[in-house]
Amino acid sequence: MNETVASTLPVQDARIYPRGGLDVLSRAEVARLRDASSGGMHDLLRRCALAVLTSGSASDDPRAARDLYPHFDIQVTQQDRGVRIDLKNAPAMAFVDGKIIRGVAELLFAVVRDLAWTAIELGPEYAEDLESSAGITDAVFGLLRNARVLRPADPNLVVCWGGHSISREEYLYTKQVGYELGLRGLDICTGCGPGAMKGPMKGATIAHAKQRKADNRYIGITEPGIIAAESPNPIVNELVIMPDIEKRLEAFVRMAHGIIVFPGGVGTAEEILYLLGILLREENAQVPFPLIFTGPTIAAPYFEQIDRFIRLTLGEEATSRYRIIIGDPQDVARTMEAGIRQVREARIAQKDSFYFNWGLSIPLEFQRPFQPTHEAMASLDLHHGRQASALAADLRRAFSGIVAGNVKEDGMRRIDEHGPFEIHGAPDMMQALDGLLRAFVEQRRMKIAGEYRPCYRVVA
Known part of the structure; x- marks a missing residue:
């Protein structure tokens, strides 16, 4: 191991070879990938990679990891058989006995994949395509498909929103809800960070193990401005980095078969307003979309205040699009399961896909960064x-x-x-x-x- 001059934290150099998508590339594609990762977006790649390599960090300051590992660097190198990722002065916490932890490596490959895809497929020459609502939705679909998270299976994906800074009791409650969802065979998608983003995944892992459920999915969807402050939690096994917050939010609602909102801060309020603004549109009035606000008993005042704010600003009609359930994880899971059955029936009737909600109308004002x-x-x-x-x-x-x-x-x-x-x-x-x-x-x-x-x- 090496020691950086500015830090006493242990670091390590490494050379790794991606698998699963990044290893099946033409020479031209590899060259474009190398150019994208070593050009103007190199600093972005470095920051996102460092966030993944410090997965599980308790800090929400995006500058903390950079200051702790000032000499970290990452390079993508062309090989005839694919690509090679070279890490210099990488955090030793990402390694065991000199070998990178497999889950960390997979998330690192996801960073390279998504940032490169964005640079190549959503570059300046495609700016005109991103001026229309349909063009932006196509871009979101393309990113998710390239990340291999769109699967033609029965609806069972629950998106969980909530804060990264929550109390211990609230965190334990998110685990209980995740456990009840997992017992019913439901998979979890969150913003991939700590707190209410980690708890449901952690609870679901135990339930999935009890039910002997294979191919469990713990999807984390983030964006470059957030990932450095909310490093992926260790349970995430499918990571997607969207180019901006608006495409991240659209990815959530296009993939979700239902959404559960736990206590949170301004980011959670942003997500709630985004979804309600879409569901309140006349075009989406008949689109089934189970939405539950929930937390332990101590969180009741929190949701009462959220509910009052929604009534004052968006009107009473908005309250018909969500249900508040306090202190009852089983009721939350049963209600969500019933809502997802309605989603399945509606998708079949409308001939819409199970894995991407094309039928939901999202206007340009919700899509423009x-x-x-x-x-x-x-x-x-x-x-x-x-x-x-x-x-x-x-x-x-x-x-x-x-x-x-x-x-x-x-x-x-x-x-x-x-x-x-x-x-x-x-x-x-x-x-x-x-x-x-x-x-x-x-x-x-x-x-x-x-x-x-x-x-x-x-x-x-």
């Missing part, structure tokens, strides 16, 4: 009188900007340079938003460790 600059945040239209779907889209952007200011390197840099984002809107809406955000801070849902310094200011 939002850049959370100070100007963009201040210009969000958060007032009454707007169509619920349109208001949900702007509310989602407000929460997305706060996520960026909290844990994304670019957003944190903007806050350091220009101060907090300002969010303007109707007085009652801003009061409710401020109350919700203050509760997140008081309940320590914004950061895992350390004192939270707000990256926003609510202005009525």
Whole structure:
């Protein structure tokens, strides 16, 4: 083992050969992959690879791993039989007796695969294709298909959303829900990080083992700005890195046969508003989509506040698209299983695929990447009188900007340079938003460790 100059943490060099997709490439494809990974996106590849190699990290500061391993580097080299990945000064925690842990290696291959595919297939020459709603959905489909996560099997995939910074009791509850889902043969997809993203997977592993279920799926869907702050948890066995948060959210709802929301912070609120904004559209009124908000008894006030905020901003109709279940993991699993049966029947009737929800209408305003600059945040239209779907889209952007200011390197840099984002809107809406955000801070849902310094200011 080597020792870096700036750190006493052990590191190791390694040379690994990817399998499963990356090993079946033409010479031209390998050359394009090498160029993509050593050019302008090399720093992105390095940051995402380092996040995977430090899988299980308890930090949610995207700069922490970089500071601990300042001399880490990764290179993709062309070989006649495929590609070779060279690691320099890699974290020793990713190795056992000098060999890289198999699960870590698989996630590392996924990083190279997805970033290279994005650089090659979604490059500047395809910008025009990404100006239409259908073009963006096709891009999401292409990324998921290239990652081999789209499988023509009976609906059984439950997406679980929730915070990375949750209490011990809330975490144990997510495990219990995952256990009940696993006993019913359901697979789990999350944002791949810790907390409410890890708990359901951990619970499901025990249940799947009890049921002797083979080919268990624990899918993690992330994006480059998030993965460094939320390293994949060790249970993830299928990792997908989408190019941006909007495509990540679309991937969740296109793949999901149902969604469970656990307690969380601004990222969870963003996900809720994204999905409700879509489900409230007239085109999706008849699309079955089981959506459950759940947590232990101590989380009841949290969901009461979320429910009040939704009623105030999106109206009473929005509450018909979700059900709140408190303190009953079995009821959550039974309700979700029944909802997925309805999804299966509807897909058959509509001749829609089981593995990708083509029938769900997602408008362009929910698909275009939002850049959370100070100007963009201040210009969000958060007032009454707007169509619920349109208001949900702007509310989602407000929460997305706060996520960026909290844990994304670019957003944190903007806050350091220009101060907090300002969010303007109707007085009652801003009061409710401020109350919700203050509760997140008081309940320590914004950061895992350390004192939270707000990256926003609510202005009525």
